[in-house]
Ligand code: SAH
Ligand code: SF4
């Protein structure tokens with residue numbers, strides 16, 4: 001089999017984006033049946049799963065917690081690294097076994113992995129028991145595909161992405177905090193990354209539709225929205241309507257919802273106006289996820305990240321200076337093709353410099369079709385694993401140090417649910433996006449409460465709720 005060269009996509013024609021209002025009429029024809037949904041990957045996929053849930057529930061399916069009880073299984077897949085893919089194929093083993101016992105079971109694959117032509121080919125040839133494959137650009141086809149599931153494999157995946165759908169409905173996981181897509185896709189083409197191929201070209205939603213959604217959520221009791229885009233700074237650039245991310249953020253803030261967050265910010269074209277807006281509005285949370293990826297200019301160049309370490313430091317310092325009490329987290333890849341010990345040392349240096357509140361760290365994973373996949377990569381895996389271990393040591397040291405600064409302090413926490421750390425405990429996040437486990441009962445869920453921090457670890461804080469609730 002010849003593997004398709006995904007890089008050809010880079011030359012796809014720039015056509016105008018078409019805006020379409022979805023108008024689906026769903027009937028509960030599967031009443032009494034059960035669905036099992038499993039989500040892999042990032043917040044985009046988590047939010048897409050809320051759309052999938054809406055379709056399933058409005059077709060009459062009820063959720064179930066065990067695979068074995070399901071009449072339909074949906075795996076919403078991720079392609080970002082090899083281990084994300086391995087997890088999906090590992091789980092498919094269980095699904096295949098179940099299908100051999102339960103012939104009517106419908107198995108459906110959705111998500112980023114399904115946007116890769118060679119993966120579809122693999123499913124076609126080696127996994128005939130899978131009933132439905134739906135792509136990231138046409139999730140709305142899922143009800144139609146389920147209705148006509150017939151024992152024959154049904155694949156509906158589009159490679160082009162020149163449409164933005166409005167009026168999408170979601171069964172949201174939370175009644176307190178909501179995801180909102182502001183832009184789809186990515187045009188940055190970092191050389192290691194599969195996302196531009198699986199999520200398509202960058203396309204922004206119109207501002208009026210986003211603001212309507214925020215108002216609707218606020219009116220329905222939501223206290224927090226997180227604006228989602230692979231690169232939120234690029235918001236609006238494709239629209240040419242005279243607005244950008246700073247203007248959108250300010251308009252969202254004026255609606256007066258209690259907490260506003262956004263992910264992800266690319267260090268490239270993070271404007272002063274954006275910093276000023278974040279600093280000005282108390283309901284925009286002082287938390288920025290600012291992926292650096294590497295501390296070496298040579299590697300950043302090979303990654304096509306479009307900034308130097310000097311530029312990153314300048315931006316970082318501006319953010320720290322202008323936004324009071326801001327916390328900054330990052331993403332780092334070790335073992336990018338050709339990364340030397342000297343390059344890696346520079347990554348350790350930038351972590352020492354920025355003293356991040358937290359970092360997601362990864363070993364480089366080769367993705368078929370990306371341009372980094374063709375670069376020579378002589379470093380052995382054992383060396384990459386050792387670099388990751390050394391990096392995590394430094395990252396964890398600073399996470400703990402930053403968390404310890406909050407010991408005995410009072411912080412405001414939006415309580416989002418029960419804690420995994422035992423009964424009579426709830427949990428939530430500080431404005432700076434630190435997870436706090438709180439001694440207190442379930443009545444606190446859905447409130448912003450004052451909490452006194454009594455213990456600090458690398459990845460979470462412990463606290464006691466104080467009687468006074470914060471008024472919004
Ligand atoms: N759009 C976001 C990130 C999306 S992917 C951004 O640009 O910040 C999340 C993270 O996964 C990336 O920041 C990167 O650190 C990591 N990642 C992406 N592709 C990878 C690969 N091929 N191997 C290892 N890590 C990768
Ligand atoms: Fe991937 Fe880079 Fe786009 Fe982020 S900005 S999604 S890392 S290509």
Ligand code: F3S
Pocket residue numbers: 040041042043044045077078079080111112113194195198199
């Ligand atoms: Fe997200 Fe994975 Fe796709 S990280 S955008 S679900 S490849």
